[in-house]
Amino acid sequence: GENVEQHPSTLSVQEGDSAVIKCTYSDSASNYFPWYKQELGKGPQLIIDIRSNVGEKKDQRIAVTLNKTAKHFSLHITETQPEDSAVYFCAAAGSDGSSNTGKLIFGQGTTLQVKP
Amino acid sequence: DAGITQSPRYKITETGRQVTLMCHQTWSHSYMFWYRQDLGHGLRLIYYSAAADITDKGEVPDGYVVSRSKTENFPLTLESATRSQTSVYFCASRGADTQYFGPGTRLTVL
Numbered sequence: 001g002e003n004v005e006q007h008p009s010t011l012s013v014q015e016g017d018s019a020v021i022k023c024t025y026s027d028s029a030s031n032y033f034p035w036y037k038q039e040l041g042k043g044p045q046l047i048i049d050i051r052s053n054v055g056e057k058k059d060q061r062i063a064v065t066l067n068k069t070a071k072h073f074s075l076h077i078t079e080t081q082p083e084d085s086a087v088y089f090c091a092a093a094g095s096d097g098s099s100n101t102g103k104l105i106f107g108q109g110t111t112l113q114v115k116p
Numbered sequence: 117d118a119g120i121t122q123s124p125r126y127k128i129t130e131t132g133r134q135v136t137l138m139c140h141q142t143w144s145h146s147y148m149f150w151y152r153q154d155l156g157h158g159l160r161l162i163y164y165s166a167a168a169d170i171t172d173k174g175e176v177p178d179g180y181v182v183s184r185s186k187t188e189n190f191p192l193t194l195e196s197a198t199r200s201q202t203s204v205y206f207c208a209s210r211g212a213d214t215q216y217f218g219p220g221t222r223l224t225v226l
Binding site: 001006032034036041042043044045046049089093101102103104105106107108109 | 147149151156157158159160161164166172174175206208210213214215216217218219220
């Protein structure tokens with residue numbers, strides 16, 4: 001089945017710098033790649049997603065890139081702010097054949113710390 | 117208010133006891149999911165449901181039972197709790213491609 005690897009496990013940056021988190025996936029049939037942000041004591045919240053027919057997507061300070069050939073995708077956060085500090089998870093929707101359950105396989109998470 | 121809620125938010129139980137975690141969503145989403153979150157493992161899928169009375173196993177279903185008699189509710193039962201089931205449990209429902217997560221239940225099994 002699908003496997004998602006996420007790196008790094010922790011990331012510390014200065015406020016204003018950029019942060020990059022990388023994920024690789026194993027199932028070439030995966031076609032949907034969301035990123036979630038989880039703040040302390042809360043459930044994960046979707047921040048951006050990308051489908052396999054798109055190479056890059058931006059939303060203000062965040063962007064996601066997808067390389068289907070290499071089977072990896074990355075989250076880019078520019079001009080980081082202290083409120084960006086959280087745990088970030090990547091995920092991939094595995095191949096389900098004819099059914100579209102949208103089951104997600106998650107990476108292990110990255111704890112981002114933005115220092116003021 | 118519309119959304120997804122979980123209860124209880126915190127639960128302490130003893131090995132061998134049965135415990136049920138509740139999940140309720142107000143969007144009438146067809147798909148619902150249960151995950152557990154443990155350090156170093158991210159979120160792992162326990163069970164999911166495509167509609168009322170339709171459920172299927174995820175990655176780590178052993179020791180858990182689910183039911184879905186109504187679209188809005190998706191309870192998760194640990195029939196005989198073990199220490200290895202100490203975790204944070206998240207319920208989610210799916211609208212279009214997006215999964216919306218509840219606030220989680222922190223379960224401790226002594």
